[in-house]
Structures are given as structure tokens and as C-alpha cells.
Amino acid sequence: MTYFKYILCAFLSITLLSCNSKPTKVFVAEDIKIIPKPLFTELKTGLFVFDKQTTICQLDLEAKEAVSLLSRKFKLASGMDLTVRIQEENPTNTIVFISDTSLVKEGYVLEISAENIRIKAHSKQGFLYGVQSVLQLLPVQIESSELVKNVDWIVPNIVIKDQPRFQWRGLMLDVSRHFFKVDEVKEVIDGLSKLKMNVLHLHLVDNQGWRIAIKKYPKLTSVGAFRIESENKQLREINGKEEGYTQTQGGFYSQEDIREIVAYATLKGIEVIPEIELPAHVASSVAAYPSLSCGIYSDEEPDANWENPGMYCVGKESTFEFLENVLLEILPLFPSKYVHIGGDEAGKGTWKKCKECQQRIKNEGLSGEDELQSYVIKRMEKFLSSKGKKLMGWDEILEGGLAKDATVMSWRGVEGGWEAAKHGNDVVMTPGSHCYFDHYQGPKSEEPLAWGGFTTLSKVYEFDPIVAGMSPKEQAHVLGGQANLWTEYIPTVSHMEYMLYPRLAAMSETLWSPKASRDWDDFSQRLMPLLNRYEFLGINYAKSAFLVTYEAVITSDKKELEISLQNEFSGTDIRYTLDGSPVTATSATYLSPFIIRETNTVKASVFENDIPVGKLLEQSFVYHKAIGKSVSYISEINNSYKGTGVYNMVNSIRGSKNFHDGHWQAWLDMDMELLIDLEVETEVENVIVGAMENQIPGIYFPTGFKVLLSLDGTNFKEAGVLKRDFVKNEIPLLKDFKIEFTPTQARYVKVVVEGYKKEKKTGGVFIFIDEVFIN
Numbered sequence: 001m002t003y004f005k006y007i008l009c010a011f012l013s014i015t016l017l018s019c020n021s022k023p024t025k026v027f028v029a030e031d032i033k034i035i036p037k038p039l040f041t042e043l044k045t046g047l048f049v050f051d052k053q054t055t056i057c058q059l060d061l062e063a064k065e066a067v068s069l070l071s072r073k074f075k076l077a078s079g080m081d082l083t084v085r086i087q088e089e090n091p092t093n094t095i096v097f098i099s100d101t102s103l104v105k106e107g108y109v110l111e112i113s114a115e116n117i118r119i120k121a122h123s124k125q126g127f128l129y130g131v132q133s134v135l136q137l138l139p140v141q142i143e144s145s146e147l148v149k150n151v152d153w154i155v156p157n158i159v160i161k162d163q164p165r166f167q168w169r170g171l172m173l174d175v176s177r178h179f180f181k182v183d184e185v186k187e188v189i190d191g192l193s194k195l196k197m198n199v200l201h202l203h204l205v206d207n208q209g210w211r212i213a214i215k216k217y218p219k220l221t222s223v224g225a226f227r228i229e230s231e232n233k234q235l236r237e238i239n240g241k242e243e244g245y246t247q248t249q250g251g252f253y254s255q256e257d258i259r260e261i262v263a264y265a266t267l268k269g270i271e272v273i274p275e276i277e278l279p280a281h282v283a284s285s286v287a288a289y290p291s292l293s294c295g296i297y298s299d300e301e302p303d304a305n306w307e308n309p310g311m312y313c314v315g316k317e318s319t320f321e322f323l324e325n326v327l328l329e330i331l332p333l334f335p336s337k338y339v340h341i342g343g344d345e346a347g348k349g350t351w352k353k354c355k356e357c358q359q360r361i362k363n364e365g366l367s368g369e370d371e372l373q374s375y376v377i378k379r380m381e382k383f384l385s386s387k388g389k390k391l392m393g394w395d396e397i398l399e400g401g402l403a404k405d406a407t408v409m410s411w412r413g414v415e416g417g418w419e420a421a422k423h424g425n426d427v428v429m430t431p432g433s434h435c436y437f438d439h440y441q442g443p444k445s446e447e448p449l450a451w452g453g454f455t456t457l458s459k460v461y462e463f464d465p466i467v468a469g470m471s472p473k474e475q476a477h478v479l480g481g482q483a484n485l486w487t488e489y490i491p492t493v494s495h496m497e498y499m500l501y502p503r504l505a506a507m508s509e510t511l512w513s514p515k516a517s518r519d520w521d522d523f524s525q526r527l528m529p530l531l532n533r534y535e536f537l538g539i540n541y542a543k544s545a546f547l548v549t550y551e552a553v554i555t556s557d558k559k560e561l562e563i564s565l566q567n568e569f570s571g572t573d574i575r576y577t578l579d580g581s582p583v584t585a586t587s588a589t590y591l592s593p594f595i596i597r598e599t600n601t602v603k604a605s606v607f608e609n610d611i612p613v614g615k616l617l618e619q620s621f622v623y624h625k626a627i628g629k630s631v632s633y634i635s636e637i638n639n640s641y642k643g644t645g646v647y648n649m650v651n652s653i654r655g656s657k658n659f660h661d662g663h664w665q666a667w668l669d670m671d672m673e674l675l676i677d678l679e680v681e682t683e684v685e686n687v688i689v690g691a692m693e694n695q696i697p698g699i700y701f702p703t704g705f706k707v708l709l710s711l712d713g714t715n716f717k718e719a720g721v722l723k724r725d726f727v728k729n730e731i732p733l734l735k736d737f738k739i740e741f742t743p744t745q746a747r748y749v750k751v752v753v754e755g756y757k758k759e760k761k762t763g764g765v766f767i768f769i770d771e772v773f774i775n
């Protein structure tokens, strides 16, 4: 079932059915597309119809939130005001919420028959998840906040028994790098609750902004919550002291705002965890109160740079007094037992130079700065524990010894988390490789600027918080996992949605559903109606997974250039053209890899029901006489830049301005010299080399280029020489250098590229070449 077909069918069935007085529809297994996938599902024949007479029986007070969620949805979308009773009265046409203490805390059982819907659960969360499953079974229009007519509000008869695999299914939202308003945070909470996730971790403090009002320290927000911003500059490019910019970017939550967010989240079954960073990432705080620093760094406004100068002086007692006072105001706002204190990326350099910090090391008998960090964490842990709270921190809190009851959030891979579990500490896994949603989710050229990385939808879906080799005892300490959305490059809600969805759906399934039921193709199918829902809700979800990507290889038999097209979902309908013409529904369907025998521009797109979805792939392949021919390297390629291997120079694939992109071959402090064997005598009239220049890291365009031809591989004759002067240049450039000559018969072509020779012989000169074209 495909995306647009689904939409079409959904609307068609609704229109047809509404002609009848009593809706009928035969549901099949493929219609059940719940994310995250339930533990157990059994489809029965028949269906339940919601109508004006449908009543809700709330037999357990814990079901209050779930009941109000369901009745509110119906009231808005259908106009039906379902009567809520607190005892079972109607034997039919009722949605009954029943307490079942035999179920696990977040588990639920959903039984739908033609007569009744019964939702059994043991907790508020269980009831909410039961309702979320009902909502996903209903037509997409149930998400409408306005009255929708001519919809049959029907769900299939079904039995679902469900419970989560992990207790911690979280999202960290960084509201420091860019501030998001209360209503925007509430939207994120809605998105989490639809996916049965249960933790929202708010990163409230970082160098770029302090986001929570503290009555005792008003400058934390009056000074620390605002920094400069320029619309055309990304955070990383902005110099904190640049003239002409004013501190306008920012904002903060009042304590009332926080209560509102927490109350809203609680209604949706979501726990809000505050993160108050220490001892590093606190330029915003130190900007407000410079006496909190070691005195080496002081500034009067929060940092707009990515540099990390903000550190607390932990030699002074007054710093701890400040931190405890801050926490004393924060703790009552968050009912959660967890308080995240950050603890990551503390450079410790300022501590080395600070008299008071060094005195602390001496007085406490600590071995050095690492143990001083550990001292800080242990001291905060003791304080929090005295207030009945549990300390949580990034995996750096392991350095110098871990506090006994601390919970570790493992972001630098999963090793830190595993180590903590070995010590008997609880852990939440959130490795950058799978859980960092600030990473690219498609090819850089097609995506908005992101932090880096490459975390596609399918990669998120591969995430598993349990590491192979963990003992059962260690596994028991893994609370679950979490996606992290750092917002350096994410200034708007729409951009935030793009980065979150649909990757959050993949994350929710990895944390909720049993490992054994993990199936990418099955998930892909179930994802389509969810995307349809996002579309309906106006959520700017990413279509990156629909992008067509290509792979180019030289075939092993005939040494030809073979192109294959693919996209993340299997079995998708890809159409393409080779002549540069637009791709339409009548273009060729991609069935298998094809050979390029002339210069072609490949255009390709995923089609759903004859309509293109996602972005268009457009890639030119320049055909030339050396494609797939054997290349002998006379001078040695640099080990770090070997490109794609022996055919790198003769595969028509060009490198980008990113010299790490894997398409460049490089030579360090030597000329490039290679020999291409065209296998038969061939008429040759020009040779082109593709080069890159990026002088700052030491990559220079050639200063000389020479072509020699031979018929026998022994006697070479110079065909042409090109010389150029060195030009100083500060930006990365790509350029093709060409030597033309009278058409000549040749079998062997020797290409020599000379590197720039610095006046002072300091070395460190790279030549970067991506292709040698022979025509």
C-alpha cells in the first residue's frame, strides 16, 4: 500500500460508506497500521460505529485524562458530545475504561467489538495509550480541530494487548540554543504522546541562553536569556562581539510557564525532566553573574559562538550556594524524581589556572581536575538526594568516579552507558549515531543546514538501547533510550518539525515494540498513514526518506559504468529519465541497474500512484574514454584520502567542496603521477583533471600539469604542458584543468600534476584530484 493510494482509499471508502445508513467496511490486516507496533494484535470481523448515542463509561479515576482526550477529539472533529458516565450503564454502544491491576504499569488491553470498546489499564498512561491506539484506528479526520462532515467514525473489531519494552522513551529538546515558546513546547508534547513516548527532557541552560526564571537571581534571565542574532547567519558563524548586532534573540519561561508546560505534559502522560547544566556550558549564567567563574573569563552577554568558555569556579563555596539556591527554586516546579545536571564537555582548562579550584583539589585530596569534576557531581548528587531527587547527567559524569545513585545518559556511543550499568547505575542510551536528530537525514545537498552526521530514518529504526554482550543484570539497568534535538541550526518550529518527524516515529517503535517484531519494510508500510496524519495536521515532516539516491560502480566483467537507483523504503516505484527531460508518470520505471555509455543526466523520483513524492534526483555522468580503464599510480596516494579505490579517477563521479566526501584522492608534498591504459589504440585529443583548492587546510591547485602519450607503454611523447602561477585564495574552489592537442593515436596516457612549491620549504601541500577525463 502506498502513501497516496492510502489517502485516496481512505477518502473513497468514507464517501461511499456515508451513502448507506449503517456504515459497513471489511477491514483487513493491512488496514491496521499502528505506530509503535503493538505487542499483540488480532483482527476480528465486524466494526464498531461511533454515533451520537455512544457513551463513555469511566470506571476508574485514572482514566480521566484518557476519557477527556477521546471525548475532546470527537467533539472537535465530529461535533458529537459523547456522554461520560462514571458507572457502566449501557450494555451496548459504550467505550468502557476499566482498571486491570494484573497489567504492567504502562500496559493496556483494547478490545473492540460491534457492541463495545473496552480499554483495560493499570495506570493513567495505560489508558492514554489505549486511546492513542483507538485514534490511530479511526479515520485521519479525527485529528481535525474543526467539524468534518460525511465521515464514518468507525474502527475495526480487534483485540490489542500492548505494553512498552522500555520505561524511558524520551526526547531532549534544546530550548537554549534557540528558544521555543510554551505553545510550541506543547505541540512537541502532543507529538510525543501520539507515539506513546513518555519523557520530555528540557535542556534549559547552555552557553547561548538561560531559559528559566529564578527569582533569587533575576539577571540569569534579564541578561542570560538574550543574545545577538542575525537572520542571515547561523549560530556558529556569529561572533559574540560583532558590531551592529543587538541582543534580541532569546526568551525564557517564567515559573508559571513551567508549571503550565509540566501540567500539560502530565495530562498527556509525559514526565518533564529539567536540565540545569553544570559545571560547563554556562556562559549565559556566568555572563549574568561573572563572580561564578574562575575570574579568567568574564563577559557581559551570553555567548553566540560555539566556543565553550563558560565554566563555573568550583573552588568557591559561593558557586555551590548559587547552584543549590537555583535548584531549590527549580525542584518544586518539576514533579519528576530526576534532575539532569548536564556535566558534559567540561574543558577544565580554567580550573587548572584557578587558585581556588586548585586549593579545592588540595583540600579535598583529589587527584586532579577530573576528580574535581567528580567531586562537583557527587556533591550535587548528595544535595539532590537530600531533597528526594535523583541526579542524571551526560556520560562525562563517569570521569573521575561516578556518584553512587547517579543515572547516566550515554551520548558518546553506548560504551559509557554500558560501563555505568556494570557499576550498577541506571542508564538511558542516546548515542549520537542513532539518536541525534540535529544530524542530516538525507544527502547534504538536499537538506537544510544541519550539525553534521548522517542519521537517516532507517538508521534510527536500527537503534537498540541494549548492547550485544550485556549481561541480564546490566540490561536491567538500561531504562531505555532518547532522541536528542540540539537546536543550533533550528530556529523555527517548522524546522524543528522537519528534524523530528518522522524520525521520532522510528525512535518510538525502537523503544516501545519488542525487538523481535522489528521489521523495516513493515514499518515503512505503517508509516504512510502516520505521514498522512502529519500532513493533515500541517506538520512539516521530512520527506527525505523518499529521496532517490544513486550508486555508481565499474562492472567487474566489462568494466562499464553501472548506475543503480534506490531509496530508503524497499519496493518503491522509481521513475527516471536519462536525457535531462522532466520525470513524469510516463517516464521509465526503474527495474534494475543500467549502463552509462554516453554523457547522461539522470533524473529520478519516487512515485506514489503516478504522483512524484519527495525531491528529484538530478545527477550528470560525463562519459569519456578512460571510464573503467586500469589506472597505475606511479606516485603514492596519501593514505587518508584514497577515494573510492582503483576506479576513483575513471568513474565519472565528482567530488564536492567537502574534502572528506570520499570522492577525492590526494598526494601530500609530491607530484601526482599516474598511468592510464586505454587497452587499445585510441584517438586522444584532450585530457582534463578535476582539482580542489582549500588553502587553509593545505590543499592547493596544481601549478603544473603535463600529459605524455605512448603506444607501447615504454616510449612516451609529451602531448601538452600547462603551467600556472600560485594565487592566494581563502575559499574552497573546484576547477577543471585541460590540456588540448592535435588528435593522436595512443594506448597509454601518463598524467603528471605538480603541486605548489612553497617558498619556504615548510611542506604540508596537498593535491586533491577527483577525476581524469580522457577525450
Ligand SMILES: [Zn+2]
Binding pocket: 293, 294, 312, 313, 314, 315, 316, 350, 351, 354, 355, 356, 357, 358
Ligand atoms: Zn575556580
